[in-house]
Amino acid sequence: MTDYIVRATAAGNQIRAFAATTKDTVEAARQAHNTSPVATAALGRLLTAGTMMGSMMKNESDLLTLQIQCDGPIGGLTVTADNQGRVKGYVNNPEVLIHANAKGKLDVAEALGLGILNVIKDMGLKEPYVGQTILHTSEIAEDLTYYFATSEQIPSSVGLGVLMNKDNTVRQAGGFIVQVMPFVEDAVVDRLEENIKKIDSVTAMLDRGYTPEQILQEVLQGMDVEFTDQMPAEFYCNCSKERVERALISIGRKELQSLISEGKEVEMNCHFCNRNYTFSIEELKELLKKANR
Ligand code: ZN
Secondary structure, three states: OOOEEEEEEEOOOOEEEEEEEOHHHHHHHHHHHOOOHHHHHHHHHHHHHHHHHHOOOOOOOOEEEEEEEEOOOOOOEEEEEOOOOEEEEEEOOOOOOOOOOOOOOOOHHHHHOOEEEEEEEEOOOOOOEEEEEEOOOOOOHHHHHHHHHHHOOOOEEEEEEEEEOOOOOEEEEEEEEEEEOOOOOHHHHHHHHHHHHHOOOHHHHHHOOOOHHHHHHHHOOOOOOEEEEEEEOEEOOOOOHHHHHHHHHHOOHHHHHHHHHOOOOEEEEOOOOOOEEEEOHHHHHHHHHHOOO
16 A cells, blocks of 8 residues: 555644645556546546545535536546545546647646536535536646635645656645634735645655645745645545446346347446446346335
């Protein structure tokens, strides 16, 4: 395990902070979906945010979904995370190709275009919490900063980065989220803003070998950082043949019957991890027996 999330407080609990290194997570997503470099960068940023935001939730069964609906060629992104560092996700068009922008960086904003960000927290209540904001820069980190400020009223700073190798595998990935509490003193906010102006990009820090702890030390320089806990992060999908079977049973007898009468095996794809599950006619007939409507 190399990927992990670290949590911290600073300035005597006036700040809470999260940082993560997610290279293996993003590389696993890239391999699962065979994403183009710009799609890897976009998905990697959102996966990294997802692991950290997932870890903010209280209960093991809580689920966080970050969903971007946008008009750019990537078509949209969806990421789901639990509170134990497990995250999965996909982009609608993994093959999207965009030329590097003027700075020679992968142009995530161009791939996304205009759109909205939905933050859905399913905490086992009747209705999930849904927060929605429009994309401001479509670079994802700034959009999440805006989301925290407007939907959750928590002033935050979000940094996310994915760096690719020449062969398009993931070289570095990670990020941080720093949030100030309502009772924060002005001097602490000023110091934080100054620090943020000075720091290098997340990918530059990671590429220098910085750990998530060192990234937070940099962002929160001079503010008495206290690390409170650490947890592994991974790309993980909980799909299984049994789950897909249950989904097939739930479509009902009529639909199953029509699949059977088509006379060929059925392939079901998990969007989140791109695994395929094949069902033979015999298996479909078994499922039909189990379907009660
Ligand atoms: Zn899956």
